[in-house]
Amino acid sequence: MSEIKITASEVKKLRDITGAGMMDCKKALKESEGDFDKAIEFLRKKGQKVSAKRADREAKEGVVRALISDDGTKGVIVKLSSETDFVAKNEDFINLTNKFAEIALNIFPDTLAELLAAEFEQGLTVAEKVAEQVGVIGEKIELADYQKLEAPMVVSYIHMGNKAAVLVGLNKKDDNFVEVGRNVAMQAAAMKPIALDKDDVDASIIEKEIEIGKEQARNEGKPEELLERIAMGKLNKFYKENTLLNQAYVKDNKMDIRTYVKSADKDLVVTGFRHVKLG
Structure with a gap:
């Protein structure tokens, strides 16, 4: 070979x-x-x-928008991608992204495929409208991502001028919790956690991290019988860096996000989050 x-x-x-x-x-x-x-x-x-x-x-250009329902219990994020920043900053392109987000919030589909198949207007589906815009604009346009979240209270955050958006769900609804939800959403946008908590991390990722931890320890000359314990220690560090509730709060790194949320109300819980960004 x-x-x-x-x-x-x-x-x-x-x-x-x-x-x-x-x-x-x-x-x-x-x-x-x-x-x-x-x-x-x-x-x-x-x-x-x-x-x-x-x-x-390899970040693609485009617009990411988040919308929340009037009662604050549902939220959606859509990402409309383009090839150039010039197109992404066009007012018509931004308005089209907003229209897709409104449709998504109205019908609240489970998948991107369902959103693409939904009616846009005048007999056109969302997918057909996207295809039409490819011909009008002259570059590749793609409705690249759709996420939804439902909770007693959903808070949104748009990051970096339509380049990223986050939804955060809370188990209790109160106007006093808007700032808490927004701070948690800003944390997710900045620190890019891969899951809400330890139990939400995919098993294949955990397996890979343990294997990498063992190999690192082995290469450092650690005894074979200690590799598992060392790898689990590294895994706990991985959880603290990569799961939202266990991350150090960026505005006060003496506490993690779970503790910060509880400081607002002892019964307050983050039930979920969604993060969509260009790229």
Whole structure:
């Protein structure tokens, strides 16, 4: 079997994604036969601090909008993608995104496919309206994401001028909790948690983190019988960094988000969140 040839541009691409050194990136790509996901995992196992900003380097343009129902119990986020920032800043494009969000809030579909199949106006579906705009604007337009959330109280936050949006659900409705919900939503936008709590993290992610933790400890020369305990310690750190309720609150890192929410009301609970961003 011939050796996979790794190009300089591929090495640079991996370096841009991970922030690792050029030689480390080249070795990782060779070891993983050019598979970028496997190369990233290889770097992590070797103890490299890999940047989590993978999506940022290929960020598409577009508009992300969030809407909340009048009674504050339902929220939706839609993302309409475009190729250029020029299109994304066009008032008609922003208005179209708002219209799609209004339709989503009105019918509250379970999936993006259901939203695309919904009626837009004058006999057109949402999907057909998107296709029409491709012809009008002359570049690729895509209704790329749709998320919904329902709770006794839903709070929204639009981040960075329509480039990201967050919904946060709370178990109790009170005007005094709007600021709490908004602060939690801002936390999600800034720190990009992958799940609400430990139990919500996908089992495959946990398995991979434990394996990476063991390999890191093994490479540091730790005894084999201690690898499991060390890996579980690293997993707890992973939870604190990547699950919303266990993250340190960005406005006061002496407490986590769960504690911050309880400081407003001992019975207040975050029931869920949704985060959609360009990229």
